[in-house]
Amino acid sequence: xxxxxxxxxxxxxxxxxxxxxxxxxxxxxxxxxxxxxxxxxxxxxxxxxxxxxxxxxxxxxxxxxxxxxxxxxxxxxxxxxxxxxxxxxxxxxxxxxxxxxxxxxxxxxxxxxxxxxxxxxxxxxxxxxxxxxxxxxxxxxxxxxxxxxxxxxxxxxxxxxxxxxxxxxxxxxxxxxxxxxxxxxxxxxxxxxxxxxxxxxxxxxxxxxxxxxxxxxxxxxxxxxxxxxxxxxxxxxxxxxxxxxxxxxxxxxxxxxxxxxxxxxxxxxxxxxxxxxxxxxxxxxxxxxxxxxxxxxxxxxxxxxxxxxxxxxxxxxxxxxxxxxxxxxxxxxxxxxxxxxxxxxxxxxxxxxxxxxxxxxxxxxxxxxxxxxxxxxxxxxxxxxxxxxxxxxxxxxxxxxxxxxxxxxxxxxxxxxxxxxxxxxxxxxxxxxx
Amino acid sequence: xxxxxxxxxxxxxxxxxxxxxxxxxxxxxxxxxxxxxxxxxxxxxxxxxxxxxxxxxxxxxxxxxxxxxxxxxxxxxxxxxxxxxxxxxxxxxxxxxxxxxxxxxxxxxxxxxxxxxxxxxxxxxxxxxxxxxxxxxxxxxxxxxxxxxxxxxxxxxxxxxxxxxxxxxxxxxxxxxxxxxxxxxxxxxxxxxxxxxxxxxxxxxxxxxxxxxxxxxxxxxxxxxxxxxxxxxxxxxxxxxxxxxxxxxxxxxxxxxxxxxxxxxxxxxxxxxxxxxxxxxxxxxxxxxxxxxxxxxxxxxxxxxxxxxxxxxxxxxxxxxxxxxxxxxxxxxxxxxxxxxxxxxxxxxxxxxxxxxxxxxxxxxxxxxxxxxxxxxxxxxxxxxxxxxxxxxxxxxxxxxxxxxxxxxxxxxxxxxxxxxxxxxxxxxxxxxx
Numbered sequence: 001x002x003x004x005x006x007x008x009x010x011x012x013x014x015x016x017x018x019x020x021x022x023x024x025x026x027x028x029x030x031x032x033x034x035x036x037x038x039x040x041x042x043x044x045x046x047x048x049x050x051x052x053x054x055x056x057x058x059x060x061x062x063x064x065x066x067x068x069x070x071x072x073x074x075x076x077x078x079x080x081x082x083x084x085x086x087x088x089x090x091x092x093x094x095x096x097x098x099x100x101x102x103x104x105x106x107x108x109x110x111x112x113x114x115x116x117x118x119x120x121x122x123x124x125x126x127x128x129x130x131x132x133x134x135x136x137x138x139x140x141x142x143x144x145x146x147x148x149x150x151x152x153x154x155x156x157x158x159x160x161x162x163x164x165x166x167x168x169x170x171x172x173x174x175x176x177x178x179x180x181x182x183x184x185x186x187x188x189x190x191x192x193x194x195x196x197x198x199x200x201x202x203x204x205x206x207x208x209x210x211x212x213x214x215x216x217x218x219x220x221x222x223x224x225x226x227x228x229x230x231x232x233x234x235x236x237x238x239x240x241x242x243x244x245x246x247x248x249x250x251x252x253x254x255x256x257x258x259x260x261x262x263x264x265x266x267x268x269x270x271x272x273x274x275x276x277x278x279x280x281x282x283x284x285x286x287x288x289x290x291x292x293x294x295x296x297x298x299x300x301x302x303x304x305x306x307x308x309x310x311x312x313x314x315x316x317x318x319x320x321x322x323x324x325x326x327x328x329x330x331x332x333x334x335x336x337x338x339x340x341x342x343x344x345x346x347x348x349x350x351x352x353x354x355x356x357x358x359x360x361x362x363x364x365x366x367x368x369x370x371x372x373x374x375x376x377x378x379x380x381x382x383x384x385x386x387x388x389x390x391x392x393x394x395x396x397x398x399x400x401x402x403x404x405x406x407x408x409x410x411x412x413x414x415x416x417x418x419x420x421x422x423x424x425x426x427x428x429x430x431x432x433x434x
Numbered sequence: 435x436x437x438x439x440x441x442x443x444x445x446x447x448x449x450x451x452x453x454x455x456x457x458x459x460x461x462x463x464x465x466x467x468x469x470x471x472x473x474x475x476x477x478x479x480x481x482x483x484x485x486x487x488x489x490x491x492x493x494x495x496x497x498x499x500x501x502x503x504x505x506x507x508x509x510x511x512x513x514x515x516x517x518x519x520x521x522x523x524x525x526x527x528x529x530x531x532x533x534x535x536x537x538x539x540x541x542x543x544x545x546x547x548x549x550x551x552x553x554x555x556x557x558x559x560x561x562x563x564x565x566x567x568x569x570x571x572x573x574x575x576x577x578x579x580x581x582x583x584x585x586x587x588x589x590x591x592x593x594x595x596x597x598x599x600x601x602x603x604x605x606x607x608x609x610x611x612x613x614x615x616x617x618x619x620x621x622x623x624x625x626x627x628x629x630x631x632x633x634x635x636x637x638x639x640x641x642x643x644x645x646x647x648x649x650x651x652x653x654x655x656x657x658x659x660x661x662x663x664x665x666x667x668x669x670x671x672x673x674x675x676x677x678x679x680x681x682x683x684x685x686x687x688x689x690x691x692x693x694x695x696x697x698x699x700x701x702x703x704x705x706x707x708x709x710x711x712x713x714x715x716x717x718x719x720x721x722x723x724x725x726x727x728x729x730x731x732x733x734x735x736x737x738x739x740x741x742x743x744x745x746x747x748x749x750x751x752x753x754x755x756x757x758x759x760x761x762x763x764x765x766x767x768x769x770x771x772x773x774x775x776x777x778x779x780x781x782x783x784x785x786x787x788x789x790x791x792x793x794x795x796x797x798x799x800x801x802x803x804x805x806x807x808x809x810x811x812x813x814x815x816x817x818x819x820x821x822x823x824x825x826x827x828x829x830x831x832x833x834x835x836x837x838x839x840x841x842x843x844x845x846x847x848x849x850x851x852x853x854x855x856x857x858x859x860x861x862x863x864x865x866x867x868x
Binding site: 018022023025026028029030031032033128133134135136139140143144145146147148149214270272275287288289290291292293294295296297298303304306307308310311313314315317318320322323325326327328331 | 452456457459460462463464465466467562567568569570573574577578579580581582583648704706709721722723724725726727728729730731732737738740741742744745747748749751752754756757760761762765
């Protein structure tokens, strides 16, 4: 165990450069007694200044070619579900190298195949950095709660969305303005779809759910709704009701399968998730034996993500080789999506309705017809400058008692059919007990 | 790896019984492919009903004798820093058994010797359950942040104290009444010294600090102050100032050593630690690379603690054997306590002073003489029923700007020497940036 652990790093963005900085700054490498040496690197642009000394590393233009070099560990920090990331990880596993990756899209879409390859080659495949940045979410579910039944895993797993929602609330501004600002500050990509439409959260959730519930990874079987539909009016209403709106990934073990969902959720103020602001992430894990564990910390950023990469490398330097999913892939259950019928819970509904006699009665009638009880009904007239004529529409905000999502959807369709709704109703789930 | 992992459990209180329940309920044992069988048990009272089936286990009246049986793992849940716990763990390590323990006092006082024995015998010594119950604090520091520099570890690590402080605030009642109630409800021991005077927190902190800062465990070199001195007036004043009072264990890496302290601290409302209420624990870990991680969850209770015991057993069943302190004990630095000079920070001071001319001026003069600037001065006359004569004393509450603890102590001694202080001043540190 005293020989050098030789690593090859593919992708030298902020995470790659930060990983090298952390490795160079820590001479004892977690007390493993082994030197960790970066023997090879690969990136698109050889000339870019990255603030780290790469003179000792062999340069590869092609990460797939690098995967065949004489390193012990291949560190994939390229990103993306396919392309060079997939090809190089496959090549590295085929050549018998351990792989450390921060790539949630890759694992969410090709995880089971890659895990199978790693197990077949008897090499580790570690990916702590793929979920929630510096938060040791993977280890906590895989090891810290190993052998202890888990009932749900949920959390704020996308810093971009949480940053936008936090600013919308703090400054009362709209989604578009907030997104533009986040892009200017580097908290959101030029193409923000992946983050703000919930796909990034979905990938992370699918990985966590697999380990928590010992089922195969399946990112396809998921209802995904992002935060584009959230308006300042919703955030203000949430505040009045004692909630905050957060984009949550939620995986719950049910009697007939694993319910995986990503959607904006109203969470009670004062709860750990509601108080998680800005780019911070938080993961909540529940089980009968341990009630609830909450882990919070920076979910993104070069150094934060690199610290998770380095923890995986230190495991390898120490000679620890946990299985990719904690247990043999062959012992995992196939992923089962629960039967339709949907979520049961309380809902917030914002309905822009025509301001005409009978509209309110039609609304109440259709809710009652589906057996939906209303906890709160707030009727609001939008604020208009005095020199403008009054609008002929109003916004009605409803809060339901717990009901079936399918019943609510039928009621809303019936209300729309009455022609009293000016725009599509906006529904946000309420988590009473987070 | 398909043979049965045989374990012997010493101590069948709530944690022991809960551990057996969790093991019996989880047939796949974390996907290890190994059966975990309780082959031997030991406890004081053989006849007590524990709600678990012990028919397959051999009974030992003497845990030291059991340590020599043919089990693979000795699970010590007896408790206490010496006595049967120490003797049986030593015997188990001597006989080459892996040891899993929940015993913080044992590790804080004899940790280095036991770690040396375990390393000498090349067997694991695991103790996730010893710190913060179900929260994977040990793993997070030992593995999840391995190779990443840590600057501080601090937290709420005693559920009894946090329960008492939470109730004192919620109900405005005094320490003694709260303690009696906690004892009645089973949240505090008949002899509460160990918890309320901070020793339990100190033990846990010493263990965490050792792993975080790669120094030998030293629970002796610590300033420890418990919560007996906290009065409702302090809690009310904290609320007015925007803080909550929490008993924190705080370990910080300084230039000349590891500063370990246990004392009541005012933490800003809205911070994760301030919002940790009741018997919940929370651990905050900081480092430059990852800013701050916060882990919260149940810090005590049979099932919560058992879930940590089971995670260690699952590591062993999976064939993972992390080193007790993450790295070889021989590579640890000797514990170094920082030079005297004490803590620098802002302080809250409650001074019951005589209500006479000049008292206030004397107070201000002595603070100024030590260069201490005051951020707030609040003068309060205790509430008295109208039929009683007015008191001849007042309470002055001061909040200082950051200052050296030694300067404050000199100023308070000078103020006391002036004869204007009716009772000893009460000082609480303020953590501005938690």
